[in-house]
Amino acid sequence: MRAFRCLALLLTLLAPAAFADSLYQVEVILFRQAGEPIPASQTAPDNWADGAQALAADSERGTALNAEAAKLTPANGYQVLLHQAWQQSVGEAPTKIALSSGKQQFGHFPVEGTLSLKQERFVDLESDFWINQFDADGLLTGSERLKQANRLKNGELTFLDHGSLGLLIKVSPL
Numbered sequence: 001m002r003a004f005r006c007l008a009l010l011l012t013l014l015a016p017a018a019f020a021d022s023l024y025q026v027e028v029i030l031f032r033q034a035g036e037p038i039p040a041s042q043t044a045p046d047n048w049a050d051g052a053q054a055l056a057a058d059s060e061r062g063t064a065l066n067a068e069a070a071k072l073t074p075a076n077g078y079q080v081l082l083h084q085a086w087q088q089s090v091g092e093a094p095t096k097i098a099l100s101s102g103k104q105q106f107g108h109f110p111v112e113g114t115l116s117l118k119q120e121r122f123v124d125l126e127s128d129f130w131i132n133q134f135d136a137d138g139l140l141t142g143s144e145r146l147k148q149a150n151r152l153k154n155g156e157l158t159f160l161d162h163g164s165l166g167l168l169i170k171v172s173p174l
Helices: 001-020 066-071
Strands: 022-032 079-090 095-101 111-119 121-134 140-151 156-164 165-173
Touching: 001 066, 001 079, 022 111, 079 095, 079 121, 111 165, 121 165, 140 156
Parallel strands: none
Antiparallel strands: 022 079, 022 165, 095 111, 111 121, 121 140, 156 165
């Protein structure tokens, strides 16, 4: 009985550490692929970042996938829309980060979206990006959308293909 109590106490003390969030380096390259853009059936919503955290400046990191991004040139039929790297904690509860690129116009950016990461056995990703077009007055007139979920392997570069858009993502433990 005493051994059982000691084991229960030991598990109680160690369990929170086993389920603690882990620190990861995350890097994404969002790009347009050759061919006609595929417009979304609706424009990006005004609350596109609903519930997402803004990326803190102190969490941003230098990019490591520069060779891959350099291959995504217009001469090869691609256009890089967003290339960013940062570190973040990932645990069992999803962590949703808001990313954007370009000049904001009436609450929208040319490139805006969210990435949600959580880890159980693997790292699970939910991505939702909008590529927006504006008229001469800065009003949103159309959008393309990349929305996908995927399971990632640590440290492995993953490609998400979504018609006229693509996403490269690498999530590596620190």
